[in-house]
Structures are given as structure tokens and as C-alpha cells.
Amino acid sequence: MEETYEFTKEDLQEIEIIKAKFPTVMPATLPTLWVAQRRFGHVEPPVQRLVAKTLDLPESHVHGVATFYTQYYKERKGKYVLDVCTTTSCQLCGGYKMLHYLEDKLGIKAGETTEDGMFSIQSVECLGACGYAPMMQITNDVYVNNLTEEKLDKVIDELKEGKMPEFESVGMPLLEKRNI
């Protein structure tokens, strides 16, 4: 039997705020899918149907959008999704090495989820952190920059304890500090 999903009162209030930004309801599709994914952890077809029903839009439209964008999880993922960037700058600076280290450490391949449902690993396209390569993003949230094996060990240990890394500012290389 299909699982049933319902938005909470708070979710519905958030969706109303989103809808008020736009002259029609359709533009609320992407942000409402985000609300749904944050609530349920994924946007499998029953969740897509809930979004369609809530916005009074065709299910086919919501399905089309959900499947077009990579950040929506069309299948269930682990509690933490580790998106390791392997595009050009990260590739050049060891992104694949970091990806393979994680794969070995967690005993799964990119695209898979650990048996305990804790971690999924994905090899992803450019995340726009090229100067801090190699890097990864955790479950569509914080960026972890300048990855090393030691840093990955620490992050995984902390995530196991439920500790999400803090936002890490990489700073601006300001003129007087450049030593030019």
C-alpha cells in the first residue's frame, strides 16, 4: 500500500508565503518540492502527487520538474547524502581520490546507500567552489572545502554523532594580505 504523506500546518504556511512571491501558482513548484523534500527526505511519486494536489497543478507537471533537477531525490537516500564534486577543478585537485576514499571507507560505490541508511555517496557536477577544491556538499546543505582524507574521517565521525559541520567561510584574500 502506498504511504500517505501530509504537509504540516507550518509547511502549508511556508507554501503560502512562497506562493505570494509570484503572480501565478506554477512558480511555487520548485520551492514547494524543496519544502516536501526537507519534510519527507525525498520526492518519490506519492510526494510529487501531494505537491501537485497542494498547488492544484497537474501531477505530470510536478513529475516533470522533479525529474529534471538533480537535487530532488527521486528515490530514498541515506540520512546524509555526500555529494563529492568531481568536475574540472575538483578533478584536477583530487576529487576522484576523495570520492574513492569515501567509497572504500563506507564500503559502497557512488550512487549507493550504506545498509544502515546513514550515508549515500554521489559524484556530482560543479558546485561552484572551484578555488577550494576538492570539496563536497552534505545533503544539499553545507559545503566542506579543501577535502583531505583526515578531514573526511572527521566529518564522517561527527555525522555519525549527528553533528553537521558548521558553515565554513573560506575568507577573502584581501589586498594587504596578499603579499604581492
Place this chain on the structure above:
Amino acid sequence: MAADWKSFEPVLIPDIPHLEKIDVYEKNGGYKALEKVVKGNDWTPESVVNEVKAANIRGRGGAGFNAGLKWSFMPKPDGGPRYLACNGDESEPGTFKDRKIFEYNPHLFIEGALIAAYAMQITTIYVYVRGEYHSWIKMMEKALADAHEKGYIGKNLFGTDYSVDFYITGGAGAYICGEETSMLESLEGKRGYPRVKPPFPAQKGLWGRPTTINNIETLANVPLVINNGADWFKAIGPESHPGPILYGISGHVNRPGVYELPSGVPVMDLINDVAQGVRGGKKLKGLIPGGSSTPILRADQLEGVSMDSDSLREAGSMMGTAGMIVMDEDTDMVDMLWRISHFYHHESCGQCTPCRDGTGWLEKILLKIKNGDGEIRDLDLLLDVTTQMEGRTICALADAAAWPVRHTINRFRDEFEARCKKSVHAVA
């Protein structure tokens, strides 16, 4: 060429602690340019457009079109809605500059967008930021809320009859949404399929209404032009492509990062002085100057080249987003090019056959060469595929996928041939 770049004081991201806080921004003269133009002290919407046009702020999103000229394409107000869509999608490999503005000087961008909106008589602004920039979207939400609270956004700005709404919305992972019409589709809540042009967004943009699309860094330059004048702006860097530039330097350098310097800094100065040279004392092999779509240059092509559109065109490349990717002598060009092709194949929206299939073929053939199964004739096949893609699609993604393949093969042909010769299929 900006020979005096070493004495340049950053203006987009100046060294002022906590400039992201609205009080600090105001104390440093923030929102004064907006007040001046909206109150109409010596400014009319038309004169703002003309000043920006005269300054020749060339679009920092990659295309490099004169921003003021773009604004002047907006039709006269007809009483209906018209929009400004700020492009903060920033997904081209090598490009990571706009989020520095979101993080360190968001109000400069907000003020620039508000001035742009006033100049074009626009009453609704959207800023579209890639979904991956979750932390920066939160920062921008805060900055917008603060600006709203202070009365810089909303009803009757500075007691005038000009009112403006300003919203932020995010994507959800699709490089194509950085293409301007694809961004509009995504903003409208659809799959990010680029639109056929014409009609151009100035005629028919968001919800079929006149819309101007500008990059974040482009808009951040606007208050600087209003405060200091077009002549001041034009005096920074080369005349044909003036102003401060956020250079993103990544790859095999000792000190990668985003650096604000004048346009036109010599490429070798950026690598050797600003980024402190190639890592591990290795030799430079190649450079992608402005994001992954801009043609790669060999180290021996970089002598005397500066980061501005004319100099880079002469050298056989483009300025793009000034997101430079530096490669050392050990870089495997076959692997590197395969990964770029993988990116474009992954990101093709699939709407046009030459792009959908072409990007797939490029990746497939490059993977074959990378795996040691390539034949020399595959190189010519690759070049042939690029010519069948370029200029034959709705948007420029096919071109962006074709250029790296064509130029990397042409400029590093020996390396590709050597890899093919390893193959059992190679002709002696």
C-alpha cells in the same frame, strides 16, 4: 593592460569587516546611490541608463554585453508588470565569484539591482540562485529582509511614489538554468528548457512580460558607477572592457581563490603573483581563462596576454566569467577533456538533438580514447561532431560543449594522438 594592478583597492569586495551587515554598509555610504537616483536629485531613469551605458559595464556572466545598452532595449512602460531577473545561478566549472558578493557585500548587489529596476521602471525583482548555494540563499534572505525593514525595498521608497518588490528564489541543480531564458522557465516553475530567441526577454520575458536579466557581479558594479561616474569606471583597466573584475583562480596553483583586481591584468601575473605560482614548482601546461566553455590556451600562448576580451580573443580564447582553471605539466589532457565533456552531456537539457546526442557522442568517444581504445580517426570524428553541434541549437550549451573539445584537441593534439597510438586499433 592594467599595469598598475598592484595598487588597486577593491571596491566590489573592499576590506571592511562585516560589510554584509546593513548598518556597516550604510556607514560606508551604502544605499546613498539608490536614494540619489530615486529622489531624482539630478537623475532621471533615462540618465541612469545612459550613465551605465557610458561606463560600459560589460556583463560579468560571460557574454560581456554592455549592461546599459541591454537596459535600453526595454520597451516603454505600458502600465503592466515588468521584471528584473538577477542571475545568480553560477554553475560553469571554474566560476565561483558571485557567492563572494552574496557573502561579503550582498547589499552592494541589492542596491545595484534596485537602481537597475528604477532605471527601467521595473517594480518586481527576482534573484535566482542555484539550489546548491543553500547557505548563501539564507544569507541573501537575511540581507533582503534587512533592506526591506530599512525601507529600501517595498512601498514608496524615500517618500516617492516608486515602489518595488524584491524576492529570492532558488534552483534545484541544473547548469542550464544559468542560460538566461532557461532561468526564466525555471523561475516560472518549469523544467529549465531554453526558449527560442527572438522574442528576446526584453520583449517577452517572465510571464510574457518585458524582463531584463543581469548577472550578480554586473549589478554590483552599478552603485559604484552612480557614486563615482562613468569616467571613473572606464579608467579602470582597458577601455574596451573596463572595471573591477572578480577573478576566480582554481586548479594547480599555490593560492587559489577569488581576487578583485582591475580588468586586464596580465594572465601570467595572476598565476605567478596573485595565485603564487604553480603548485609544487611544476611547469604550467595550460589555462582555461573564463570557465570551462572558454577555449583552453597552451602555456606558450600566454605570453603578453591579459585578462580582457580583446587580448584573449587575439590569443584564441574568451574572457567568459574570468574563472581561470590552471593546469600543471602533469595534467592528463585526455582525462581533463573527458570530464568536461561528461559535464556538458550531463547538463544538456535534451531539447535539441544536436546537443542531446552530440554531447553524448563527444563523451563516449573521449571515454573510448581515455580507456586506451581510441583510434586516430576518432580525433577527426570528434572535431566533425563539434562542427555539427555548433550554432545548430536553441541555446549556446552545444557551443560551450563543442569549443573545449575542438580547442583542446587542436592545441594538445600530440597528447591525444599518443593515447590513440597505444590502442590496438592504431594504424602504424
